[in-house]
Amino acid sequence: MLDRSYLATLSISQASRDLAAGKYSAIDLAAAYLDRIKERDGEVHAYLEVFDDVLEQARSADARIQEGKGTSLTGIPFAVKDNILIEGRRAGGASKILEGYRATYDATAIKRLKEEGVVFIGRTNMDEFAMGGSTENSAYGVTRNPHDASRVPGGSSGGSAAAVAMKGALAALGSDTGGSIRQPASFCGVVGLKPTYGAVSRSGLMAMGSSLDQIGPITNTVTDAEIIFKTIAGTDPLDSTTRIPEDFAPHEMPAKLRVGVPRHFLERGVDAAVLENFEASLEKLRALGHSVEDIELPNIRHSLPVYYVLMPAEVSANLARYDGVRYGARREGETILADYAKTRGEGFGPEVRRRILLGTYVLSAGYYDAYYGKALRVRDLIRADFAKAFVGVDLIALPTAPTPAFRIGEKSDPLSMYLEDIFTTPANIAGLPAISLPSGTTNVEGKDLPLGLELMAAPMREDLLFRAGKEFLGEGE
């Protein structure tokens, strides 16, 4: 049997070495995580569902390992955000409108993980259709931060981050449209990677903002994030926005890295403890032999407003498919139009309805040029700023979020919640890869709350994030 305290420091790389050496079986490993979920998830509520065939999956993984056909992911227990499809299983985007819906196919990322023989533990809670930054917008109740149960785990992938942080899974998949992998990773003290736009297929991910969405890993270590990224990334005929095979060729790695800091962007509204921690992180990067310099990104401050025009526009189009006919729940009205109105009015929560209204508004004939068209043009300026900056630096650093985890119910004003995304939305707007690394904690009311360092790189330069991230966290190869 596996001593459960062992899970506290376990990584994918360690577990796969242990499994290959026969130190314990995939069944032992899965059982240890199931035990831990029993112990912790009553309070945390990271999971919407724990699958009933976990041990059977683990048994197949053991058989494969015994045949000598195991890979670094065979038998690894994974949690999956509720907006990523696994064939035959419930998938709901934490929305009532998908009540009873079962996935009819595997997301490409899931298919690739299945080929490695991972063990899917369950599906995790999230903000409804990934709209939010706290997991409070779920139709199935809030998830609590494992470090302080009075606080949110972040969002929208809050269940996935909490599952990894409470040792209720060895790794998780999340999705990131404006920060939903990185911000919960930061609040929960784990690693979260948003890949380059197009590096990972979006096939089988419930669409929120199609020009922004990416699936990515939430893990304990950077090495683990890299293992998962390399497995799920790649060209996919089912997603025409995935990169071509040549784009995945290895790059040259500079001896020391140049890190740019858009200091002008840190002036307002950032928690003092976050700023102090950020300076300490930069010091650490310097101590590792890298250079840190100030850079200008003149339009980065427009990222948040641009995001909150483009994202709702895409949301309003993407969520038109939930009509009560094709998927999930259906409410009958007097006429067919009343069927739609009732299904959508009762099936969607308030934040989703707010964004559909906003999106319909910015796309409407009289306002398209003033809002949507203008936001698209500013998006080009932001992209150009980054392209220019990456001529002079390899990485750009920011805090992941302007605050540590806030209290449940604290940000009831939607605008104050949107401001949480200030440092994460630029990477989505520009399609860049970005990682959140645990960078220490701050003591708030007697609890140590995790903070995160965000590093961004040029498109397809995840290798730079992995290199710097491993050094920052002191991970050997």
Ligand code: GLN
């Ligand atoms: N918090 C952001 C929002 O509410 C990001 C969501 C996401 O990345 N899915 O839109």
